Amino acid sequence: MLFDTHAHLNDPAFDPDREELMASFAEAGVGLVMNPGCSLESSRNAVQLANTYDYIYAAVGSHPDVADEVNEEVLEEYKKLCKLSPKVKAIGEIGLDYACGVDRDKQLLVFQAQLEIAQRAGKGVVIHCVRAFEKVMECLKNYSLKFVIFHGFIGSVQQAKRAIDVGHYLSFGPNAFRSPKTIAALLSTPENRLFAETDDSGEAIENVYSKIAQTRGISVEELKEIIENNYNKIFNIY
Numbered sequence: 001m002l003f004d005t006h007a008h009l010n011d012p013a014f015d016p017d018r019e020e021l022m023a024s025f026a027e028a029g030v031g032l033v034m035n036p037g038c039s040l041e042s043s044r045n046a047v048q049l050a051n052t053y054d055y056i057y058a059a060v061g062s063h064p065d066v067a068d069e070v071n072e073e074v075l076e077e078y079k080k081l082c083k084l085s086p087k088v089k090a091i092g093e094i095g096l097d098y099a100c101g102v103d104r105d106k107q108l109l110v111f112q113a114q115l116e117i118a119q120r121a122g123k124g125v126v127i128h129c130v131r132a133f134e135k136v137m138e139c140l141k142n143y144s145l146k147f148v149i150f151h152g153f154i155g156s157v158q159q160a161k162r163a164i165d166v167g168h169y170l171s172f173g174p175n176a177f178r179s180p181k182t183i184a185a186l187l188s189t190p191e192n193r194l195f196a197e198t199d200d201s202g203e204a205i206e207n208v209y210s211k212i213a214q215t216r217g218i219s220v221e222e223l224k225e226i227i228e229n230n231y232n233k234i235f236n237i238y
Contacts, residue, residue: 001031001224003231004205005171006093006126006151006197009035009056010045013202022053028206031055032231036093036126036151038063040074043081050087057235058085059092059126065100067110075113082121089235091118092126093151096139099130108135115143124234126151133159141166147234152199153185154178160185164193169230171195174203177211186215191226192233 014021025033035050036059037043043060050058060081062070082088094114096107118125124147129136133155140148148168153160154175163170170189173196176182196208206220213223 001228002029002205002209003031003196003227004033004198005149005195006173006199007033007035007205008038008042008200009033009049010037010042011200013200024204025055028204030205031228032057032235034059034089034126036090037061038093039066039069040077043078047081047085047088051085057087057089059090060088061091061094061114061126062110063093063128064095064097064107064111065102067102067107070110070113075117078114078117079121082117082123088123090124090126090147090149091115091121092149093128094125095128096132096136097128097130098132108139111136111139115139115145118145119143122146124148128152129155137162137166140168149195151197152176154182155185156181157184157188160188164190169193169195169234171197172212173197173199173208174201174211175199177215183215186212192230194226195230196223196227 033056035046035056037046039062046058050056060078091114094111125145127150149171151171152173153170172186176186196212198205209220209223213220
């Protein structure tokens, strides 16, 4: 069975053929998709989609590039969404992006507020981190979270080790194969800390599995078992 840790199924790009996409998951043997929000609107849509399809789960939260849109009302809504639907498994995607142009102090305040929501709700977090690894790691150590997944990880072996050493997970998508640095990080990631994702690439998750398996020198079937075990451990799906 295939598991996609991070797929933006509410992206407008899927509007014309979303139903066909959902049908294709069953044919490909996809067992679970984690669909994260990036804003209040997309988080609401993610929960609605999760409540419609058994194999889709949601994360809710505001991406750092919309930090300016986040206020107390938005944060309260995330708290409500966590309570209203058992399909909400995480707060995300949240984090810091020092390349997006949004004020860094504002990003930090919003990130910390959402980490607090996750901690109080007993949820994990799905992290977006661009050029801000040190600050993200500094923030995370102040919270007790069910799990932490660095989504779309494109960092170095050294960064991977630091995240893994404190119990975090790394999710690799299509962008991982563009850099020898990140390929090395993928190879260094222990089996029990590994996830795979499509993000917003439009690439099929089975292709991502195939690339990861080939890179690590294992079969796709072995990789399926590894990732399924990791899902069951932190999401308690089964």
